[in-house]
């Protein structure tokens with residue numbers, strides 16, 4: 001008998017995951033948690049293991065050891081229930097029956113989903129709705145064989161969100177898409193997450209992802225070497241000063257400064273609000289530090305990623 005999932009369980013929990021293909025270790029000791037409403041971007045060099053991790057998290061591949069839980073249920077031992085509220089695209093572009101139309105393919109997808117225990121019912125109205133959301137209404141009656149690569153990619157996302165998932169996992173959802181379609185996917189992902197859906201997507205587009213992901217996991221050589229909380233990296237200011245270490249020490253003691261670091265020639269401070277920039281400047285000046293520049297310190301995910309992958 002299956003025990004009911006605890007209501008507060010994270011959307012995705014991966015614990016001590018190892019994966020081998022034959023003698024080759026592909027994933028090493030992966031731990032990760034994704035909360036409901038969180039957008040988690042998985043990135044890393046070619047061959048790092050992103051697709052393997054995604055396939056294992058969705059239950060398509062089995063771990064050599066470790067476990068994966070979706071909404072509190074073990075995806076490898078309680079698969080149909082664990083996946084009941086999962087939407088996923090695990091290969092790009094997703095596979096469809098080329099001789100059937102977009103609508104027919106989504107209907108097949110809906111029928112299959114409904115057969116799973118606790119599987120959702122999807123009406124024809126919802127099929128039309130997701131096709132419209134992905135801007136595929138014009139193509140809905142055409143055979144998938146006639147779809148462009150980007151249109152098939154969007155149909156994949158349509159099928160993944162069809163049954164209103166609580167966990168959405170997308171392997172490279174924006175590869176091959178034009179700029180406007182990429183924006184469309186971002187808006188859909190953001191809107192689902194604000195409704196409580198947990199989203200994991202793999203990507204190589206760091207500057208794009210920095211604008212809307214909450215968390216970025218950096219995978220290299222099969223190890224998750226860093227998890228970057230992008231929300232914690234907002235509202236930082238950098239002060240170019242003659243003595244960054246001394247200036248950081250002075251800033252650190254101020255009540256409106258949450259955190260400081262140095263990046264020569266800068267002292268970088270996370271302020272509780274922009275309104276305190278003049279106060280920080282006044283304090284630095286009172287401390288005898290010469291300030292040459294004060295500006296917002298935008299976190300450069302690309303630079304951070306490059307350093308992290310090179311160090312690993």
Ligand SMILES: Nc1ncnc2c1ncn2[C@@H]1O[C@H](COP(=O)(O)OP(=O)(O)OP(=O)(O)O)[C@@H](O)[C@H]1O
Nearest residue numbers: 021022024026044045046047048049050051052053
């Ligand atoms: N079925 C398989 N059998 C054996 N090795 C595999 C298999 N699938 C993947 N691999 C190996 O696992 C490693 C990770 O591959 P994976 O596709 O997960 O990387 P990735 O990070 O998604 O790469 P990319 O960014 O190029 O898509 C690679 O060395 C690959 O050769």
